[in-house]
Amino acid sequence: MSKKNEDLDSIPYPDEAFNTWGASAVGIDPLLASFTSAPYQPVRPHVPFYRFFAYPDILDLRKAGYEVDRFIPLFDALENVRYREALTLSEMLHFPNPGVPWNPRRAREIELEVRSQLHEHGVGDVPSLLRRFLGKAFPGDTISYLSVDLINIFFWASLAELADDLAWRNPNLSWKAEYLRFPIRVLGVYK
Numbered sequence: 001m002s003k004k005n006e007d008l009d010s011i012p013y014p015d016e017a018f019n020t021w022g023a024s025a026v027g028i029d030p031l032l033a034s035f036t037s038a039p040y041q042p043v044r045p046h047v048p049f050y051r052f053f054a055y056p057d058i059l060d061l062r063k064a065g066y067e068v069d070r071f072i073p074l075f076d077a078l079e080n081v082r083y084r085e086a087l088t089l090s091e092m093l094h095f096p097n098p099g100v101p102w103n104p105r106r107a108r109e110i111e112l113e114v115r116s117q118l119h120e121h122g123v124g125d126v127p128s129l130l131r132r133f134l135g136k137a138f139p140g141d142t143i144s145y146l147s148v149d150l151i152n153i154f155f156w157a158s159l160a161e162l163a164d165d166l167a168w169r170n171p172n173l174s175w176k177a178e179y180l181r182f183p184i185r186v187l188g189v190y191k
Contacts, residue, residue, distance in 0.1 A: 157190060
């Protein structure tokens, strides 16, 4: 290599995000990494779906008093659901077992009760934002009945997070939050 190329390699790109994302984060030139044929190498790491949220939605969530970081563990749990677990969760929704102390119809009723409490306390817009965020996990042609069921179940879990924040105002919200969170707790997908 010539001296000129070495000097150019030592100059970082002007954009901080470019220097700390993907191939640059592991010390590989991003231009060279773009020619790599192997899709899941350290030079092309998986980018979580919550990195693609529209900034106005993030600002609306922030205006309501929440940051996206509050829900990242839940979003990561959604990304880590295996096919077998998705089938089990879907089965819980469509074929309720009378031996399990959880019923999807009752969960829908509790969802409405929690949403009314959220609206009463001034954060009624947050559930629709969270549903929109969860919808970004399955873009385009990847939507199926399993993905819709996962969005519903993880939406209930995100409502449970919101209900936990308001449980000090209304003690009934704590047990409602646990009821909404039940499906993902049973599988151990989310703590």
